[in-house]
Amino acid sequence: MQMLNFTNNCYLKEENKIHMTKNAIFWIREDFRIEHNPALSFASQNHDNVIGLFIYNKVDFDKKREAQKWWLYKSLIEFKSVLSKYKINLQILMGDELVVLSKIKKKDNVSVYWNKIYEPDVIAKGKKIRDIFLKNEVEFKYFKGNILNEFQEITKNDGTPFKVFSPFWRNAEQKYISLPPSKNYIVKKKTKLISIFKNCSDPKDILPKKNWYNKFEKYWKVSENDSKKVLNDLIEKKIKDYGTARDYPSIEGTSKISPYIKHGQIHVSTIWQKCNQIKSKGIGYRKYINELGWREFSHSLINYFPEFLRGNYRKEFDKFPWVKNEKFLKAWKSGMTGYPIVDAGMRELYETGWMHNRIRMVVGSFLVKHLRINWTEGEKHFRNCLLDFNKANNIAQWQWVAGCGADAAPYFRIFNPILQGEKFDKDGAYVKKWVPELGKVPSKFIHKPWEMDKKYQEVIDTVIGRDYPLPIVIHEKARASALEAFQSLKKN
Numbered sequence: 484m485q486m487l488n489f490t491n492n493c494y495l496k497e498e499n500k501i502h503m504t505k506n507a508i509f510w511i512r513e514d515f516r517i518e519h520n521p522a523l524s525f526a527s528q529n530h531d532n533v534i535g536l537f538i539y540n541k542v543d544f545d546k547k548r549e550a551q552k553w554w555l556y557k558s559l560i561e562f563k564s565v566l567s568k569y570k571i572n573l574q575i576l577m578g579d580e581l582v583v584l585s586k587i588k589k590k591d592n593v594s595v596y597w598n599k600i601y602e603p604d605v606i607a608k609g610k611k612i613r614d615i616f617l618k619n620e621v622e623f624k625y626f627k628g629n630i631l632n633e634f635q636e637i638t639k640n641d642g643t644p645f646k647v648f649s650p651f652w653r654n655a656e657q658k659y660i661s662l663p664p665s666k667n668y669i670v671k672k673k674t675k676l677i678s679i680f681k682n683c684s685d686p687k688d689i690l691p692k693k694n695w696y697n698k699f700e701k702y703w704k705v706s707e708n709d710s711k712k713v714l715n716d717l718i719e720k721k722i723k724d725y726g727t728a729r730d731y732p733s734i735e736g737t738s739k740i741s742p743y744i745k746h747g748q749i750h751v752s753t754i755w756q757k758c759n760q761i762k763s764k765g766i767g768y769r770k771y772i773n774e775l776g777w778r779e780f781s782h783s784l785i786n787y788f789p790e791f792l793r794g795n796y797r798k799e800f801d802k803f804p805w806v807k808n809e810k811f812l813k814a815w816k817s818g819m820t821g822y823p824i825v826d827a828g829m830r831e832l833y834e835t836g837w838m839h840n841r842i843r844m845v846v847g848s849f850l851v852k853h854l855r856i857n858w859t860e861g862e863k864h865f866r867n868c869l870l871d872f873n874k875a876n877n878i879a880q881w882q883w884v885a886g887c888g889a890d891a892a893p894y895f896r897i898f899n900p901i902l903q904g905e906k907f908d909k910d911g912a913y914v915k916k917w918v919p920e921l922g923k924v925p926s927k928f929i930h931k932p933w934e935m936d937k938k939y940q941e942v943i944d945t946v947i948g949r950d951y952p953l954p955i956v957i958h959e960k961a962r963a964s965a966l967e968a969f970q971s972l973k974k975n
Contacts, residue, residue, distance in 0.1 A: 504622060506530060506677065508587075510597035511537045511573070512747075513629060515558040516707045517565060517670050519750035521626035522596040524668035527569065530594065532677045535566050535573035538580050539689055547866055550836040551746075552689050553696035554870050557705035558746050559686040565707070570673035575684045580608060585615045593679065594622035598747075601634060601782045602874050603789045629750050631659045631775070634783040644787035646889045651783065652776035665752055695833075702835045703742070703870070710743035714757055717771070722758070725767035732827075732839035733912035738771065739837065741871035744778075751775055781879035784889055791878055791888070794859070800887035804968050806855040814955050815850055816864055818918070821947075821954035823930055824904035825849045827917035834917070836870035841907060847884035848898035853961040855968060858885035886969075894969045897962050904930035920951050 507530035509523045517523070526533045537559060544552055563573040576583050587593060595616065599609070609625070616623045627633060637655045638644055645651035690696070717738045721728065728736025743749045755775065761768055785791045795801055814820050818829035828842035838846070843865075850861045862881040866872050882888025886896070908914055911929030915922050921932060923943040928935045933947045933954060940946045947953055 504530065504592045504594045506532045506534070506593045506679070508593055508595045508679065509533055509535045509571070510584075510595055511535050511562070512597065512600055513745065514598050514747040515562045516710075516748050516750065517569075518707070519665065519668050519753055520598070520670070521666075521668055522598045522624075524670055525624065525626065526594070526596045527571070527671040527673065528669065532673055532675065533571045534677060534679050535562070535571055536680070537573065537575050538583050539575060539577050539684065540579055541577065542579070544689075548872060549691050549693075550696065550699075550868050550870050551872060552691050553699050553836070554703075554705055554742060554746055556686045556689050558748070559689070561706045563686075567676065568672075569670055570676050572676045572678055574678060574680050575686065575688075576680055576682075577684050577688070581611055581615070584612050585619070587616070587619065587621050589620035591621075591679075594624075596624050596626070598626050599628035599633075601628060601630060601786060603786055603792065606786075629744065629747055630782065631655065631751055631755060631779055634779075634786045637779075637783060644783060645780070646784075648777065648780050648890050651780050652773065655776065655779055656772075659755070665756070696836075698834060699836050699870070702837070705742075705746075705748070707748045710740065710749035713738065713740045713743060714749065714754060718757055718761065722761065722767045722771055723765060726765070726770040728767075729770070730841050731907050731913075732842050733908055733910075733916070737840055738774075741873075742837070745871045745873050751778070777879075778873070778876055781873075781875035784879055785875045788889070791882065792874070795885075795887040796882055796889055797887045797891075799972050800885070802972060803887075804855070804971060805857040808854065808856065811854045811955055812856055812860060814952070815846070815854060815856070819952050820849065821933070821952040822849065822900040822904075823911070823914040823918055823921060823932065824900050824908060827908075827914045830917040832865075832868050836868065838869070839913075841903075842913075843880065844884060845898050845900060845903050847881060848896075849900055851885045852894070852897045852965040853900075853956050853958070855961075855965060858882065858887070895966055897965060899958060899962075901930050901958065918951070921945065 507526040509526045514520055514522065523533075523535075539555075559573070559575060566573050584595070587595065600606075613623065632655050637651060637658060645654070717725075717740065721736060721738065725736065725738075728734055730736070740749065740754070744751060744754075755772075758768060758772060784796075788796060790796060815825070816829065818826035818833070820826055824842070825846050828838050828846045831842070832838040847858070847861055850856050851858045858881045862877055865877055865881070869877070879888060883891045886892060886894030904911075904914065908930070910926045911921070911924070914929055921929060923945050924932050924935070932945070932951060935947065945951065
């Protein structure tokens with residue numbers, strides 16, 4: 484890759500003021516939107532020409548975030564088209580961000596702008612990039628990212644971070660409400676499309692070699708406009724009953740906006756503002772707003788307590804007697820545990836790149852408590868398969884389920900997959916959608932099909948152990964074993 488030189492004079496930065504080279508780079512990371520995009524807005528309003536730059540770092544994706552490669556591919560195609568209407572070109576480079584950006588020098592007469600991401604490793608890399616730009620005398624500026632409050636703004640009165648969600652969110656909510664109204668981040672149309680980088684890549688170069696992602700096309704449309712449709716659907720149809728409907732996986736009771744938030748097709752402040760326009764704010768509104776709060780809380784936790792990213796927050800769990808069982812782990816991943824509600828969730832994940840929120844808790848609890856497999860294995864699998872994978876959310880949620888995180892569910896809270904199914908999927912509609920081999924099983928037995936009479940199994944041509952697996956563990960025994968393992972921590 485080579486930089487092309489620019490001929491315009493470069494002006495050095497003054498405190499709180501930048502002027503301006505003729506050309507600007509908008510460095511895109513999780514920012515595939517026009518609305519509420521401070522870096523793009525600033526670049527377009529203060530420079531004659533702007534290009535969008537996306538740097539694809541294979542290390543961040545390969546064998547780690549396979550599903551998200553598809554969403555990223557679709558995002559790049561769509562956003563390139565949108566930016567072109569503003570006469571802004573989008574260029575894609577393969578490589579490490581430090582290497583790519585270090586090639587930009589003072590003589591190139593270009594300024595660089597980006598929005599922040601609140602992950603410790605990304606922040607650390609951002610500081611290195613800042614130092615490189617300072618050394619190379621490159622104009623740059625970064626802006627608040629896709630968050631309501633930056634994590635360092637929300638602390639206790641003594642300056643220490645919150646470890647419990649409720650007081651954190653009370654403070655964070657009030658903080659955000661007290662902020663000045665959001666700016667109108669206008670993106671100005673430029674006069675011409677320009678290119679800066681050579682040897683650019685095509686979006687299709689990002690796609691996984693295995694084409695299992697093709698089925699995602701049936702379930703998702705990837706664009707900023709589609710994120711707005713999903714948000715409007717939430718406000719107009721779902722949020723009133725969100726407090727209860729979100730627990731039932733067979734109905735469309737959740738927002739399904741999380742992949743759009745993750746990739747920046749929509750900013751969380753846009754969601755907040757839209758929700759606040761609701762005149763009658765009931766329990767559904769409150770429950771949904773709290774979900775935004777958990778996202779904020781998770782980002783605070785991983786930044787104040789980076790040990791979250793390296794293992795158990797509660798260090799006593801370092802001595803927990805986890806079980807290594809590849810056979811069980813494979814059965815869990817493939818949705819063949821013999822517990823229909825668990826298997827339905829795992830198949831939904833593989834088919835759609837998403838999983839219903841309650842079912843995430845059920846399958847998570849099953850892995851770490853029924854199978855006693857380390858939560859990190861589940862986190863790794865979700866990371867690879869979820870379109871909405873977010874490092875802070877994913878790790879915080881898995882540690883919550885495992886009982887080893889901050890403000891976590893206690894380990895001895897063990898979800899009974901049979902009762903969870905009977906309560907939240909009474910007629911088995913969700914199970915039968917994703918586990919079609921159980922389609923003829925009566926509702927009475929849909930969550931415990933092994934209890935059907937053998938002769939009846941033959942009659943409906945659904946023999947448990949042949950057409951669908953027997954449970955790989957017995958709930959009562961697995962629960963007792965999990966509690967015994969937990970008690971062992973107290974002896975150490």
